[in-house]
Amino acid sequence: MLHVEKRINNNVLLATEEGQQMVLIGKGIGFQAYPGDRVDKGKIEKIFYPTNNMTFTQMAALMTGCGPDELRTVLKIVNMARETFEHLNDNMFFSLLDHLSFALKRHENQMDIVNPLEWEIKKFYSREYRMGVRALEIIKEDLGRELPGSEAAFFALHIVNAQIDSVTGEEIFGITEMTNSILKLVKYFYQCEFDEDSVFFNRFIAHVRYYLMRQIKGEEVILGESGILESVRKADSRAYECADRIARYIYERQRWETSETEKMFLMLHIINLVKR
Numbered sequence: 315m316l317h318v319e320k321r322i323n324n325n326v327l328l329a330t331e332e333g334q335q336m337v338l339i340g341k342g343i344g345f346q347a348y349p350g351d352r353v354d355k356g357k358i359e360k361i362f363y364p365t366n367n368m369t370f371t372q373m374a375a376l377m378t379g380c381g382p383d384e385l386r387t388v389l390k391i392v393n394m395a396r397e398t399f400e401h402l403n404d405n406m407f408f409s410l411l412d413h414l415s416f417a418l419k420r421h422e423n424q425m426d427i428v429n430p431l432e433w434e435i436k437k438f439y440s441r442e443y444r445m446g447v448r449a450l451e452i453i454k455e456d457l458g459r460e461l462p463g464s465e466a467a468f469f470a471l472h473i474v475n476a477q478i479d480s481v482t483g484e485e486i487f488g489i490t491e492m493t494n495s496i497l498k499l500v501k502y503f504y505q506c507e508f509d510e511d512s513v514f515f516n517r518f519i520a521h522v523r524y525y526l527m528r529q530i531k532g533e534e535v536i537l538g539e540s541g542i543l544e545s546v547r548k549a550d551s552r553a554y555e556c557a558d559r560i561a562r563y564i565y566e567r568q569r570w571e572t573s574e575t576e577k578m579f580l581m582l583h584i585i586n587l588v589k590r
Contacts, residue, residue, distance in 0.1 A: 316353040320374065323382040328374050329353050335370040337362040337377060339389065360389075368408050376408060380415055387456045388414055391449045395473050398441060406476035409483075413468060414453070421461055429467040431487060434494045436467065437510070438519050439474050446470035478527060489526045492567060496522055496560050503556045504588045514586040521583050529570045546578050553581040553588075 316331040321344045329338050340357040347353070364370040377385070388411045396402055420426055429435065436443045446466035454460050475483050497519070501508065508515050547554045557580040561572035572580075 316355060318347045318349055318351045318353060320349060320378075321347045322377045323385070325382065326377060326385060327353065328370075328377070335364060337373050339385075362404055362407065365405060368405055373408060376412055376415075380411055383457055384411065384414060384418075387453060390456065391452055391469075394448060394452070395445050395476075398445065399473065399477055402473070402476040406472060409472050409475070410449075410469065413472060417461055417465055417468070418457075418459060421459070426462045426464070428464050429471075431490050432464055432467040434490045435470050438490060438493055438523065439470055442470040442473040443467065445473050485530055489523055489530075492526055492564070493519060493522050495563065495567075499560060499563060500556060500584060500587065503559060506588055508587060514583070514589075518583040518587045521579065525576060525579075526564075529564070529568070546581060550581065550585055553584045556584050557581045 316329055318327055319330050319335070320328040322328065324345045325339060325341055325343060327338045327344045327347055329336055338353065338358050338361055340359040343354065343357040343359075362373065364373060388407060391410060392402070392407050395406070443466060446469035447463075449469040450461055450463070450466055471483060471486055475486050478486075497508075500518075554577065557577040560580055561577060564570050564572055
């Protein structure tokens with residue numbers, strides 16, 4: 315039986331069913347609800363379960379410490395993001411709620427902070443950054459609080475993080491820094507500028523990001539045809555040298571080895587990126 319553990323507000327409950335604790339959201343689900351009462355399952359709109367990253371106790375403390383308006387606003391932001399990004403993990407709701415709560419307190423105490431990677435986030439995660447800007451607009455519309463524009467990059471990182479299982483916000487920061495360094499390395503190697511609006515630029519950035527994510531997860535792309543690797547390598551020795559320099563940079567920074575297969579894919583993207 316699904317029963318109430320604690321009422322947060324008219325629209326949020328902490329509940330338990332057969333030992334499984336959860337957070338329930340639904341219009342009116344918490345109205346006149348008391349511990350031990352049965353939950354009206356017809357009113358459930360969203361269920362959140364504890365995870366390794368967010369225990370039930372942490373979820374309960376966070377929900378209790380936030381007002382109903384903040385909860386509604388964050389849910390609105392999450393629903394907006396889901397319209398653009400199909401796969402977002404449920405932890406995003408709590409990470410955004412936690413960030414919003416602290417951002418509002420910092421702003422109230424005139425302790426706003428600047429995101430050191432704002433430029434890179436805006437450039438490499440442009441869709442997520444636009445979502446971050448829209449999130450600030452929703453906060454202003456719904457809460458009447460205007461946070462500084464630099465917060466858009468922080469909200470964007472939470473959306474990026476929600477798309478990737480088992481990758482932390484700190485690791486996303488590292489990936490963003492490394493992607494920018496790799497881009498500078500290629501630019502310096504070829505002594506050229508890039509068309510940042512081109513499909514090849516965006517493909518290169520996406521490839522580097524996901525390659526670094528695979529490294530974090532310990533995943534590797536395996537290509538059985540060694541002949542393909544050798545023919546691509548011979549086709550453009552300069553691109554191979556550039557890919558090799560990228561591999562050395564990654565090793566020096568993280569001690570991650572880059573396979574010949576990964577170098578080949580880097581080469582293919584580099585060739586398209588720098589061609590005139």
